Amino acid sequence: MFHESGTDRIGVVDEDMIIDVSAGYPLLSRELVDWLPGLTTSWHVLALLARESKARLPLSDVRLLPPVRRPSKFMAIGGNYESHIREIAHLNIGVGEHQIWFNKQVSCIVGPHDELVIPKGMSTLDYEVELAVIIGKRCRNVSARDAASHIAGYAICNDASIREWHSRSPTITLAKSFDSLGPLGPWMVTADAIDDPHALRLRTWVNDELRQDGTTAEMRYNIFEQIEELSTVMTLEPGDVLATGTPAGIGAARQPPLFLAPGDVVRMQIESIGEIENRVVAGRSVDF
Known part of the structure; x- marks a missing residue:
């Protein structure tokens, strides 16, 4: 788009x-x-x-523009990369025995080069590079074995969040859903063009400093298992976006934490897909 x-x-x-x-x-x-x-x-x-x-x-x-702008659902999985689980261990965040899902409100979706806005009065904007799955075919109760046939393609997602809002709601949906905190793109690469979505390198730079460097092989639950889990609960519709987890290197896990500030440029790259780049700006009191 x-x-x-x-x-x-x-x-x-x-x-x-x-x-x-x-x-x-x-x-x-x-x-x-x-x-x-x-x-x-x-x-x-x-x-x-x-x-x-x-x-x-x-x-x-x-x-x-984002390849899909207003999907019916924008779901994201937490604690799905081994390196990320290790880096947040000191934060006493348990990952449990099952997949942990939350939703990002679709109004947070912006384009691959649009601005990331820090809401007025807040200071803990964080980044997470993620492989985004775009559903192509309506599905319900799909097995992991058959899940690939329901995928249209893949894109890059920045599952950004305002960390100070994580404690306000255990679902973390509010922290993840501020306007602009869902850059998506730069385009959709069709599923048939990706040989193995579980063998892709993904990286994040902030002002040209490498912050994240991992591989989708780290996933605890692979993409097909994720679709099986979600479609057991809900009907996945064409255009729905699934953010599949992030590797180590987030700002909140650093000691001391290192969050984004106005003027920062966040660049994310996933092998075989491309890259997105977003400049951080300070929000106004009314962002309309």
Whole structure:
């Protein structure tokens, strides 16, 4: 998804260019979520449209939008990377014997290069690089064995949070859901383009200082087990986003803690997907 010349459109990325696949076809949906249920068939159609389209724009000339903007659900798992579990041990945060899920309100989702806003009067903005799964096909009671067939693709998510709000609610949903605390992108890479989602390196830099460096192989519960767990409870819809955990290196676990400040630039990268970059700004009293 991208914005250019006053309109939002759907595009296919080709190296440093983006191809407007809806150019000349005004009746085609310009929302990626509408294409997701078709999965492989949709990808073939979009690839054909991309080959035929003459509307090619430099990525530097457009504003990239989150691949899905208002999914029905934005779920995130806690304590799912071994290195992260070790680093938070001194905080007396137990991970338990089962998957720990919370939801981020979908209104927190922003684009891959949009600003991260520290709410007025707060000072504990933290970052977490995560592999985001985007559901493609509606599913309920899906086994881990069959879960892969319901995945449309993958993106990068910053599961950012305001740590001082963690103690206000044990669900931590409030801490995770402030506006702008869900950068997502830079695009969706289709599932068939990722050989193994459990063998990807993911990293975070703050002002060019490497803060996180891990691999998705660290997951306690793999992506397919996560989908099995969630779909036992709820129907997962096309476009739903699942943030699958973070490796060690978060600001809250440092001694002393090291949180983000206005002017900081947070860059996150996941192998085979790309990178997102967000500048931290101070919020106003009314952010409208």
